[in-house]
Amino acid sequence: MTRLTLAIFLASSLAASPLMAANANNTDTPTAEYRKQWHSDILTGYQNLAAQSQALATQATTYCQAPSSEGFEQTQQAWLEAFLAWQQVRFVDFGPVEQGNRAWQFQFWPDPKNLVARKASHLLKGDTPITPEKVSESGVAVQGFPMAEYLLYDQAFNNGEEALPTGRSCKLLVAVTRHIAGNGQSLANDWKGFQSNYLGSHQYTDTTIRSAMAGLEILEERRLATPMGLRGNGKRSVYAADAWRSEASLAAIDASVRGLKQSFLPAFSKLLNDREQTELAEQIEQGFNEVLANFPELDRPMAPLLADDNAYKMLQSLYIDVTQLTSLVNDRAAVELGVVRGFNSSDGD
Amino acid sequence: MPELTRRSLIKTALAGSAAFTLSGCSILPRKAASHSPQQYTGAVGLPGDRFAVGAIAPDGKMLWQSPVNTRCHSGCNRPGTAQVAFFERRPGWAFYVLNSTSGERLHRIIAAEGEHFVGHGVFSPDGRYLYAPANRYEPGEGIIAVYDSHRGYQRANTFELNGIGPHQITLHPDGQTLIVGLGGILTHPDYDRIKLNLPTMKPALVMMDRGSGEILGRFQPSHHQLSTRHVDAAPDGTLYAAYQYQGPAHELPPLVARYRNGHYEEIDLGEDIHRALGNYIASIVAHPENDLVAIASPIGGTALIFNSRSGAIIEKAAIPDCAGVEALAGGDFLVSSGRGKLVRIGKGKPAKEIASMPVQWDHHLV
Numbered sequence: 001m002t003r004l005t006l007a008i009f010l011a012s013s014l015a016a017s018p019l020m021a022a023n024a025n026n027t028d029t030p031t032a033e034y035r036k037q038w039h040s041d042i043l044t045g046y047q048n049l050a051a052q053s054q055a056l057a058t059q060a061t062t063y064c065q066a067p068s069s070e071g072f073e074q075t076q077q078a079w080l081e082a083f084l085a086w087q088q089v090r091f092v093d094f095g096p097v098e099q100g101n102r103a104w105q106f107q108f109w110p111d112p113k114n115l116v117a118r119k120a121s122h123l124l125k126g127d128t129p130i131t132p133e134k135v136s137e138s139g140v141a142v143q144g145f146p147m148a149e150y151l152l153y154d155q156a157f158n159n160g161e162e163a164l165p166t167g168r169s170c171k172l173l174v175a176v177t178r179h180i181a182g183n184g185q186s187l188a189n190d191w192k193g194f195q196s197n198y199l200g201s202h203q204y205t206d207t208t209i210r211s212a213m214a215g216l217e218i219l220e221e222r223r224l225a226t227p228m229g230l231r232g233n234g235k236r237s238v239y240a241a242d243a244w245r246s247e248a249s250l251a252a253i254d255a256s257v258r259g260l261k262q263s264f265l266p267a268f269s270k271l272l273n274d275r276e277q278t279e280l281a282e283q284i285e286q287g288f289n290e291v292l293a294n295f296p297e298l299d300r301p302m303a304p305l306l307a308d309d310n311a312y313k314m315l316q317s318l319y320i321d322v323t324q325l326t327s328l329v330n331d332r333a334a335v336e337l338g339v340v341r342g343f344n345s346s347d348g349d
Numbered sequence: 350m351p352e353l354t355r356r357s358l359i360k361t362a363l364a365g366s367a368a369f370t371l372s373g374c375s376i377l378p379r380k381a382a383s384h385s386p387q388q389y390t391g392a393v394g395l396p397g398d399r400f401a402v403g404a405i406a407p408d409g410k411m412l413w414q415s416p417v418n419t420r421c422h423s424g425c426n427r428p429g430t431a432q433v434a435f436f437e438r439r440p441g442w443a444f445y446v447l448n449s450t451s452g453e454r455l456h457r458i459i460a461a462e463g464e465h466f467v468g469h470g471v472f473s474p475d476g477r478y479l480y481a482p483a484n485r486y487e488p489g490e491g492i493i494a495v496y497d498s499h500r501g502y503q504r505a506n507t508f509e510l511n512g513i514g515p516h517q518i519t520l521h522p523d524g525q526t527l528i529v530g531l532g533g534i535l536t537h538p539d540y541d542r543i544k545l546n547l548p549t550m551k552p553a554l555v556m557m558d559r560g561s562g563e564i565l566g567r568f569q570p571s572h573h574q575l576s577t578r579h580v581d582a583a584p585d586g587t588l589y590a591a592y593q594y595q596g597p598a599h600e601l602p603p604l605v606a607r608y609r610n611g612h613y614e615e616i617d618l619g620e621d622i623h624r625a626l627g628n629y630i631a632s633i634v635a636h637p638e639n640d641l642v643a644i645a646s647p648i649g650g651t652a653l654i655f656n657s658r659s660g661a662i663i664e665k666a667a668i669p670d671c672a673g674v675e676a677l678a679g680g681d682f683l684v685s686s687g688r689g690k691l692v693r694i695g696k697g698k699p700a701k702e703i704a705s706m707p708v709q710w711d712h713h714l715v
Contacts (some may be wrong), residue, residue: 023670094598104543113539140543201599203624231398255571343394343687343709344631344647348542349422349468349516349578 031205037267038208039195045263046188052082057177064174067165068080075173076152080248082180087252088259090213094207095198096190102183104140110222110244115141116150117157123172124162130171135179143183146242147176153245156234177243205271209339212264216326217341219256223249224319227302228312236306236333247301253318254295257325261288268333271339284333287325294318355478378683379407381637381676388412390433391673391685392421392711401433402447411706412454417445422468423713425516427498428476433715436481441466442519446479446502448485451528458502459664463487464494465538468712469517473559474499474524478505480559482515482529489535489545491515493527493557493640508562512551515666516578521556521586525621526565528588532576534595552577554590566611572602574708581642583635587657591630591644599661604630605644616660625651625665631672631712636680641696643682645671654694666700668692671715685710 059078063071086106097103108116119141123130125267135142150157151164151173154261162169198204221231222240227249229236241249265288298318334340379387379520390404393414401414401420417435419442424435426449433449442465446456460466463485479496491513495506514532521528533552535545550573556566574595581589588608594600601623602617603711618626627648635642641663645652652674653665670687677683681695683703691704 098597100544100547101543104540108540110541115539137572140540197597197599203627205599287510340650340669342647342650344670344672344712345687347438347647347712349632349712 005288020315023196031202031271032199033083034267034271035199035204035208037270038264039191039198041263041266042089042092043188043191045085045092045259046184046191047087049082049089050181050184050188051080052085053177053181056082057174057181060177064165064170067170072152072164077123077247079145079148079152079177080246080251082184083149083243083246084251084255085247087146087255089263090256090258091209091211091264093214094204095194095287096187099190101140102187105143105183106180107145107242108143109139109146111141111146116146117154120147120157121148124168128177130168132178135172135175138325143176143179145180146245148173149243151176151339153247155245165283185289206339208264208340209268209334212260213330213334213339214259214340214346215256216322216329219253220319220322220326223253223256224322226317228315228319229306230319236312238283238303238306241302244302247303249302250295251299253322254292257288257291257322260291271337272333275337276334280328280333280336284325284328287321287328291318291321291325294321332345351620353494354387365581365621370702378681381678381680387677388449389683389685389691390424390426390435392417392423392435392438393712394420394687396707398638401708402433402452403444404433404449404452405704405706412450413710415445415447415452415454418443418457420526420711421445422711423470424715425469425471425479426715427472427479428474430476432470434470434479434694436470438687438711439465439466439542440466440484440486440536444470444479445451446498450478456502458496461494466494467516469515471518471527472519476518478526478559482510482518484536484657485535486516489513489537493518493529493562506562510555510557511564512553512555512567513546514552514576515555516535517580517680519580520559520581521582521588522584523586523634525559527557527559528557528580528582529557530577530580530590531555532578532593534576544595545552549576550574550595552592554580554606554613556580556588559589562600566608568606568608570603570606571615572596575602575604577606579630579633581635583632583657584637587635589633589635589642589657591633593630594628598628601628604628605642605655614653617657618660618662622653622662622665623648626653627651632674634674634676634682638676639680639696641680641682643674643676643684643694644676645684647672647687652682652692652694652700654682654696663696664694664699666692667692672712673710683714685714687711 056078063075225231227241243249267283279298305315356711379709386460388404393403400420403414405414406412420438431450434446436444443459459637464483481494483494491510493508496502497505510572512531514534516532519528531553533550575592579588579591590606594603601620603617605616626646629646629648630644632645640657642657643654647670650669652671654663671684673685675683682691687709689706692700694700
């Protein structure tokens with residue numbers, strides 16, 4: 001958070017009238033049309049998540065009914081597709097995804113205490129039946145993609161006695177993937193039902209822009225800079241990234257940026273153009289393209305790139321493109337539009 | 350390691366501006382409460398993810414910055430001494446006791462096992478006991494942890510709040526009653542800041558005897574998701590509570606409540622104001638010299654003053670990332686922001702920036 005707010009601090013100190021610089025509420029532009037577009041674009045993303053999550057649950061059930069190594073790989077593939085569908089809409093941090101901590105249910109992360117592995121071990125070793133109710137009451141570390149990822153990808157687990165397709169592991173996989181599918185479906189439905197409130201409340205324009213800004217900042221700082229060793233103790237560590245078990249950390253970044261481009265950028269570009277920020281809108285569009293130009297080449301495991309200084313340059317190149325995009329959206333556009341995230345406003349205390 | 354971002358430029362720029370600028374008048378106004386030291390102390394964020402507690406003097410100089418291990422939130426002056434305590438931000442694993450003249454660190458007291466602090470505390474009027482709201486996080490129980498400064502801040506007592514998620518604490522002018530904002534939100538340090546009980550929250554304004562721990566009063570807001578985080582007490586004993594609404598943004602419930610003469614009532618500032626505040630209040634301060642109350646919201650980037658009796662808005666300003674509020678001698682207020690601004694605002698006195706410095710003020714000034 002600090003980087004962003006410092007940058008804004010600097011930018012704002014150059015503004016002629018700092019007290020008024022960030023007052024977004026004094027614009028009279030009707031903004032419902034942007035929200036209409038956002039609502040539709042995000043709905044598309046949510047419906048894709050619902051469909052991919054359902055496909056994952058179906059595939060997991062099929063696999064556990066008649067296990068095979070081919071079925072296992074198909075289940076891994078279904079997990080990846082559903083997980084990437086989630087990455088595309090992960091930036092949305094308001095509205096129905098807030099209900100019941102759904103975002104956390106989909107992806108409990110970061111997990112510095114490895115709660116996912118600890119909870120899995122606890123559930124699998126116990127005698128209590130693994131039921132949908134058990135998953136519902138076991139907390140967010142059990143209920144989402146990281147738990148299914150653990151069962152499908154964790155190397156130590158897969159070499160152990162409880163590896164899939166043993167009975168309890170399969171029960172847990174099926175229950176967790178069904179929980180994800182249920183959440184995917186309810187989220188898409190609830191987002192539809194949220195339409196009139198979303199279109200009718202102009203503060204959701206800022207909320208939507210802030211959610212994209214937060215998504216970019218988390219992507220730059222926590223999903224990229226931290227595992228790259230650019231933060232904290234300065235050590236490179238793939239375990240600081242998300243989805244390291246499936247080696248999908250970078251594919252997930254690709255998906256998140258594509259998701260922002262598909263579900264956020266269209267209405268945002270229009271808004272910038274309407275505010276006569278045509279050049280900035282073009283730069284932001286270009287910024288998205290430059291980040292995405294790193295892929296699909298970078299759709300590969302992060303760990304080997306961290307281990308080799310030469311390969312690390314590929315990550316640096318992505319990182320530079322991401323910081324430039326983040327800077328355009330979170331610093332420049334934020335100041336132009338008066339939508340800022342701050343040291344205290346991002347704190348929640 | 351190549352540092353190819355604007356980050357390094359920012360760092361350089363900030364490092365270069367060691368002194369901060371004072372615009373307008375060069376002397377900060379005095380604090381209203383005469384027994385407090387004439388300086389403003391707050392937790393600050395510094396470039397490079399470093400944190401400190403910092404104090405500025407009325408003449409506008411940064412008196413000191415005392416480095417701390419992690420981001421702090423708020424604190425309290427110790428009456429009768431030149432000491433100030435500051436708490437690590439939730440989940441706070443420690444508090445610091447600093448010499449308020451020099452910034453020298455006198456103590457760093459670690460939370461008891463199974464507990465964490467929440468960023469606030471208050472001393473007894475004689476300066477001996479420190480009352481710190483805390484979370485006993487496995488069972489999810491809110492408590493007031495009592496520390497004895499005469500015995501090196503050993504734990505002296507523990508009072509049960511019979512509720513979840515205490516946040517700010519202050520002392521009633523009777524010197525005996527603790528006023529606690531019970532936010533009602535269950536969190537656990539293993540789960541980041543996930544709010545684990547939004548459907549079943551029971552926030553409240555709690556009054557507690559500081560000697561016995563007996564709960565003398567408990568007042569609940571009109572909606573169970575109005576998290577009652579911040580509190581203040583006026584010299585006449587009127588209490589104020591400020592909420593942070595946990596429901597959807599398009600709903601705009603009351604955000605402020607007042608307790609007076611045995612009645613707890615919410616003050617409706619109007620939907621436009623609630624919208625401008627983003628359903629969130631970070632600080633509430635009743636001015637000891639008049640009937641004005643100031644609130645600040647970093648979410649809404651809005652600070653305002655209202656009349657405590659009528660609820661009428663007296664003054665309102667857009668101040669990005671504003672959160673801290675202090676009462677100034679003469680009847681005005683001082684508002685601090687995460688962008689290093691100090692802004693003066695008062696009745697008939699629109700907001701005026703009086704200082705800007707290369708620090709990020711955290712939520713509260715003391």
